[in-house]
Amino acid sequence: MKPAKMAVIVNPASANGTTARRWPEIAALMEQEGLDFAVYTTTGPGEATSLARQALEQGYDLIVSVGGDGTANEVVNGFFTPSGPVREDAAIGFISMGTGGDLVKTLGIPKEPQEAVRHLLQSGRRPVDVGRVTYTGHNGARETRYFINVAGLGLDGDTVARVNRTSKALGGFISFLWGTVVSLLLYRNQPMAITVDGKLIYDGPVTVVVIGNGRYFGGGMHIAPRAEMADGLFDIILLHNLGKIELLANLPKVYRGAHMDHPRIMSLRGRKVSVDSSGMALLDLDGEQPGRAPAEFELIPQALQVQG
Numbered sequence: 274m275k276p277a278k279m280a281v282i283v284n285p286a287s288a289n290g291t292t293a294r295r296w297p298e299i300a301a302l303m304e305q306e307g308l309d310f311a312v313y314t315t316t317g318p319g320e321a322t323s324l325a326r327q328a329l330e331q332g333y334d335l336i337v338s339v340g341g342d343g344t345a346n347e348v349v350n351g352f353f354t355p356s357g358p359v360r361e362d363a364a365i366g367f368i369s370m371g372t373g374g375d376l377v378k379t380l381g382i383p384k385e386p387q388e389a390v391r392h393l394l395q396s397g398r399r400p401v402d403v404g405r406v407t408y409t410g411h412n413g414a415r416e417t418r419y420f421i422n423v424a425g426l427g428l429d430g431d432t433v434a435r436v437n438r439t440s441k442a443l444g445g446f447i448s449f450l451w452g453t454v455v456s457l458l459l460y461r462n463q464p465m466a467i468t469v470d471g472k473l474i475y476d477g478p479v480t481v482v483v484i485g486n487g488r489y490f491g492g493g494m495h496i497a498p499r500a501e502m503a504d505g506l507f508d509i510i511l512l513h514n515l516g517k518i519e520l521l522a523n524l525p526k527v528y529r530g531a532h533m534d535h536p537r538i539m540s541l542r543g544r545k546v547s548v549d550s551s552g553m554a555l556l557d558l559d560g561e562q563p564g565r566a567p568a569e570f571e572l573i574p575q576a577l578q579v580q581g
Contacts, residue, residue, distance in 0.1 A: 279310040280328035282321050282348050284340030284370075292340055292370040295386065299339065299368060302390045310337070315344070325351025329359050335580055337366040337393065342376050345369075346420060346559035349403070352577060355417045364398045364578035376422045376559070379487035379502060382581045392581050400575035401502040404486055408556050408568035421577065422559045423490040423497065426548050426566055427481035428460050428512075428520075430555025432491065433562045462514050463552040465566065469509055469543040479554070480520065483510040484546050484570050488530075490557070495530030499540075505574040509546060511539040546570040 281303075285293035303310060311333065313324040325336050325348045338348040345367055352359055368389045369377040380401075383389045403419050410416040462478040483490070485497030485508040500508040515523075515537055526532040533540055548554065550566040 278333040279308060279335045279337060280313060280325075280331075280333040281310050281337045281339055282313050282315065282324050282328070282344070282351075284315045284321060284338075284344040286315070287340035287344055288370045295370065296339065299386045299390065302387055306390055306394050308390075308394065315340075319347060321347035322350045326359055329363055334360075334363045335366055336363065337368060337580075339368045340370055342369075342374070342422065342560040345376055346418075346422075346561055349421045349559075349577065350419050353403070353405075353419045358576065364580045366393050366580040368393070375489035375491070375493065376487055378489045378493075379422070379500070380579065380581060396581045398578045398580050399503070401577055401579050402486055402505060403573045403576040404484065404507065404570055405573055406484075406556075406558065406568055406570045408564045409566065410564040416564060418558060418563060420486070420559045421502075422487035423483060423485050423557075424559070424570060425481055425483040425490065425557045426465065426550070426554040426568060427463055427479050429481050429483065429491060429557040430562055430565070431460050433555075433557045433560055463550055463554040465552075465554055466549045467509075467511065468547040469541060470545050474541065475511060475513060475539065478514040480512040480515045482512075482548060483508075485510060486572070490560070494527045496527060498530035498533065503575060505572065506542040506544060507546060507570065507572050509539075509541050509543060513537055513539065544572045 283296055315321050321344050328336055336348060338345045367377055367382055368386055369384055374384050377384060383392050403421055405419050406424055407415060407417045462480050465479040466476040467474055467482055483496050485500040486502055488495060488497050488500045490496050497508040497510055523532055547569045548566050554566040555562060556564050556568055
């Protein structure tokens with residue numbers, strides 16, 4: 274079934290500018306498939322959120338994100354205000370063009386644009402859970418954002434900050450692998466007190482704590498292999514006080530999702546997570562780095578419709 278009104282949010286800067294070069298080809302594919310759509314093009318960070326909200330307010334019932342995981346996160350945030358959804362009858366779709374492509378792996382959406390367009394056309398809508406996080410922004414103020422895939426604090430926040438400062442010209446896997454290796458060589462485990470559904474589960478040095486709605490982050494790391502995006506629960510993965518050599522030795526296991534039996538890895542599920550830190554625990558939010566702990570995460574069950 275074709276949507277009545279489709280708006281496409283294009284981030285031409287994503288994938289190190291590859292999206293700008295390939296967008297005419299993607300648009301032609303969409304037109305060949307008989308899709309009718311309006312195009313909104315971003316010109317800077319954060320603009321995809323305001324453009325998505327504008328399109329929703331103008332009556333578009335399917336908003337398609339064309340870009341990376343960061344673009345997808347911005348578009349998701351356009352569907353919500355701090356108090357709740359802008360429109361409950363609208364859906365989001367994804368044509369992944371970014372560095373990581375982690376979100377579409379869990380959703381089962383093809384990465385190749387032509388197949389992604391066909392998938393968008395042929396698939397129905399399904400509800401997924403969404404996370405809401407309140408954290409300390411870079412300016413020191415408390416801020417609230419939503420996320421659809423994976424959030425985390427610690428090593429992954431440090432890695433995302435480093436990778437996002439590079440050109441990412443070598444692609445997602447190499448860029449994030451390089452960023453991870455450099456970060457873990459420089460990173461110092463941060464003190465964190467972690468509470469899940471009102472119960473303190475850990476208080477001490479943390480390498481990384483992951484709050485997973487999806488399964489993948491960091492350009493293909495299978496960090497939360499048991500996560501389901503519509504089960505009403507976060508998968509919380511805690512790596513506590515791992516040393517640098519131990520981290521390097523176990524990194525291949527993380528890409529395969531074979532790390533869950535490590536004695537210093539804790540896994541549990543919950544709907545509310547609170548992380549406090551007396552150090553500098555940086556936040557990773559769907560591949561973006563908007564701030565740091567303290568942070569409070571809340572799962573909102575089946576809050577967003579996904580086309581695909």
